[in-house]
Amino acid sequence: DVKVTQSSRYLVKRTGEKVFLECVQDMDHENMFWYRQDPGLGLRLIYFSYDVKMTEKGDIPEGYSVSREKKERFSLILESASTNQTSMYLCASSQSLGRWTEAFFGQGTRLTVV
């Protein structure tokens, strides 16, 4: 059974903390994504990675950074958490360009910044 696993289901952090969200996939996928989900806004892409150490900014990268040191792992970093980063964070993975497979998602992390 294919899997994308996010390290935490729920997180509560304080303003100004450095926050790490971890994601691991076991499907040997080249592509990995971090999305943020907010009511009425759908899923917005924060960052994506198409190979080890190869990352690109998505539509809302401000306040975030990422790391992909191994193919199976993609980390999202909130450098200094703020209350407006309270949200649902979804990690996904997919096969490379030209292949029409769907994105597989993790279970999501509900982050609250207080």
Added chain:
Amino acid sequence: AQKITQTQPGMFVQEKEAVTLDCTYDTSDPSYGLFWYKQPSSGEMIFLIYQGSYDQQNATEGRYSLNFQKARKSANLVISASQLGDSAMYFCAMRPLNFNKFYFGSGTKLNVKP
């Protein structure tokens, strides 16, 4: 620019009836894939159905079918014989051939009434 529009924030349907969830898209890429996902209240994203831009026939998966009208740039999801377990958020997504990214709409919250 790539854009997905879901104009129905919320919908109600009677159990056992059919329902159509609307999705329109905009892309300059001639080749793309269209996807629908279901997100129950638990938060996980469940892949439902896929349609390729060059597919001649509309996709079907069990009770789900995709009404694809390429000239109108629409990819509506039809759920036949609604069940109480169909109550969830539904997201339409597009992946152009030449991009690594999945673009998502804002979602439609479907409520199935007994």
